[in-house]
Amino acid sequence: MRSTFRFFCGLVATAAVIFGFFYRPQNEINNRQDTTWLLSLLVAGIALLGLLWVGKAPFTRKRGLDPEDRLRHSVQRVSSVLMVGFILISLQLLRQQVVIANEIEKPFDAVNSRGKEVLIQDPRLINQALANQRGRIFDAAGNEVAGIATSKFKLVKRTYAENSPIKQLLGYFSPLQFGNSGLEGQYDDYLSGKFGTNPFATLQRSLLNQPTQGNDLYLTVDPKLQQLAQDTLGPIPGSIVLLDAKSGAVLAMVGYPRFDPSELVFDPTVDDTLWNDQIQQIQQRWKAFNDDKSQPLFMRPTQGLYVPGSIFKTVTLAGMLDTGKTKPDTAWKDEGSFVVDAYKINDPNRPNKNTSFTTRQGYMFSLNAVFAQMGLQLGAEGFRTYADKFGFGKELPFDLKTSRSQLESTKDYLASRVAQAETGFGQGQIQLTPLHAALIAAAMGRGDGVMPKPYLVQSIKTRSGQLIKETEPEKWLETVRPETAKTVKEIMTASATEGWVGINGGNLKGSGAVVGGKTGTAELGNNINNAWYIAWASKGDRLFAIAVVVDHRASGEGLQDAMPRANKVLTAALAEVK
């Protein structure tokens, strides 16, 4: 009878503890309360007490007769009460230190009893994050773009070179509040020292209680060209991407609107009584950035998706030539407009009143009627094949987050003949990123059709300068056959010498370079256009590729808004080449 009771008590106690460990109502998780757990501990405690209380005292001969034995019995019960207490404490410790430790360490948003919103978080985690001797970031000329400053309490602040045009590529560094974005986010493991550091050195530092040492990034970005690109773009929504077309290294990459990461950086070197105010201010700026309709936190050159307009003719042309469906001198009919399935496509670009133009002329003068017909010939399957070869719909591998460029956004859009014609000259549903546009120019300008893998980080070194990782140029895609690419390159050159581009100053006379380029003006309706220009320029053994977009511009024109900006940047880049 007694043993049954004890067995039952033991069972109840075990069940209560297991229940308490594994069952946690959602509202208690949200409010960080332990009511269920404490109640199950109470049940377990009472059951344990029952178990120990009725236990036969080993000393008792006849219970209750001998005062000595009775005393022993009482002592045993008293000790069992204390024992239950210590068992409960041990269970509580097991829970607090192991079972829900991760949950406790998470920052907790709450409203306190005075109705104030508070963020409860472990100062140890803050200090660990702020004590990390984060790696620095350098540009291609070896100037420090982002560095660190250490307070007397050994807390570290991210510092930035003032007015550096490269700041916009770094992303924000906000371990306490919003996390890290941009390079700070993508290379966090290296910058924080988690990767790339000698494990023995890390162990030594941790044993000596020294903060972890991060590794430095060396970028491919040329500070002069970046500054020029930023000035050239000015405060106008758009992007400029300049690549070394042979390696894929990014020489300049700017976007507008942008944000300054130093506005979101937390400064732990100030007195800690000011921390809360500072956090509030940063929070407000963050909110302002997020509420801003122009989306300054958005990295336009790599994430912005824009309708390309005529620059897409390069892809259509490459596809048509590659499949052999056309030759550069094939003649096309163009009477100033083209009608497909009762849908009229205007062609305002003809240089004269001729009604027949070759493929080459179609590209040079950006003739929509010609490319609408090419689009119909290439067909849905042809577009899909070549869009795929040119990287549309694929994840673009890069050191920053990229968006996927796309050929069509609704399924089977290209089944319609009108869609094929529109897509032929770059309207339709095509969208691509400025970086991708620059890569298309690079692949054609190389003359071999190889699209290089773009990169921004040239090398990673330890703080003492030891090389950890050096980026080797790689190819990303093989777009069209080399012969085709050579032909496209030749037609692009013609465009930049005798076509609209060349006539309007795109041939960069006096720079000594061979240039190929194509403008684009994508109509978005209501006279709002994306003004585009993609080009490559080769001089000596250097080959540059550039893409410029001035997006959502009222009566924007590729020739007026995009090409002159590209020319400035290309001229500066070519001037450096001997």
Added chain:
Amino acid sequence: MRKNLRLTEIQLLIVPAMLPVIGMLMVILVPRQQVNWDAKDLWMTFVFFGLLIAAHLTLTFTLPRSDQMLLPLVSGLTAFGLIMSQRLETVRTGNIASRQVIWIGLSYLVFIGVVIGLRNVMRLKRYKYTFLVIGLALTGGAAVAGTEVNGARLWFNLGFFSFQPGELLKVCLVIFLAGYLDDKRDLLQAPFKIFGIPFPPLPYLLPMVAMWAISMGLLFFQKDLGPAQLFFGVFLIMLYVASGRAWYVLAGITAFGLASFLAYQEFNHVQTRIIAWTNPWPEGQDRAYQIVQALFGFAQGGVFGKGLGYGAPNSIPEVHTDYVFAAIGEEMGLAGTLGIIALYVLLIYRCFHIALQARNGFYQFLSIGLASLLGLQTFIIIGGVTKLIPLTGMTLPFISYGGSSLLVNFAIAGILIRISAESNPAGGDRS
């Protein structure tokens, strides 16, 4: 001859003697971020080592047959206290490590003094009323003329240090109760009925009411449940052991519960403590800051802890006194906290063991009372900092920084050693 050598104690003392060597080096070198050290860094360790030898030799020469586990257990806990006081020393706390060494030295002297000087523990019983009066007078005096620390007027400020008479009162009351209950033991069987309802016999009823009153007085002056819980709990345990009736205990707990509820209604201080227990997180920046920081510390510790010196326990206010266990949890992890709890459990059970071997009723009651004093205090403070029960300000015996508590606890250890020796005048090595 060999029987008099206390070899068990020597073996067991090796660990508490070596513990501070490693521990102190860690907590000194880690913040210094160096591996170079010299003998000067270890002076506290050497002092502690000397104290262990002195205590051991005293026992060997005066009470060779006394309990051999008590001193190693107490010393082990004290070693942790020494290490943690060095660890938690900051600009704000002042030089608590050197002070703690002085307190530890004085405490071992008290221990040795009790072992040598308290020739006959029975003499304590003779002066039981004197102890009661001394204890109450000191506490009453402190309540009237003492300085206020954290809203509680239970301190005497003696210039270079503050003395807490509450610590002394604990022992005085236990001595008195042990003597009283032993005296009245035989009278207690008589039933005592009013209108047919069985009441505890007057000798039980009177001290029960008196103790309740004292506890409530403490509650009122200290505005805190802790000491009241402790005093009343110890009293109930002794009452239960003397009478064998759980019924009285239940009645006592009910009465205490009612009073606590009133206190909760009355005192903001108590309400804060209850909120810090049931729902501390939203108040983590003000009212429940301390407990939330402690919970962070425990969570950071995980299974094996951050390592001595590698954590940041100083973000918990008052961590060196009430919250020292949270610092242990952070830097030594679950392994450390369970280890410390195991030490306490062993110590308390050893005291109960001494009680069961004791020669007469007074010794039994006295050692049970002292053992449950240590046990309950440990439970209340550890349970409080781990958020198992509402927190009440109290020291962790032998580990927390603080003179009064350390001195009194070592006096308790001395009395228990003395009792174990007297219960075993001719016996051999029983460990």
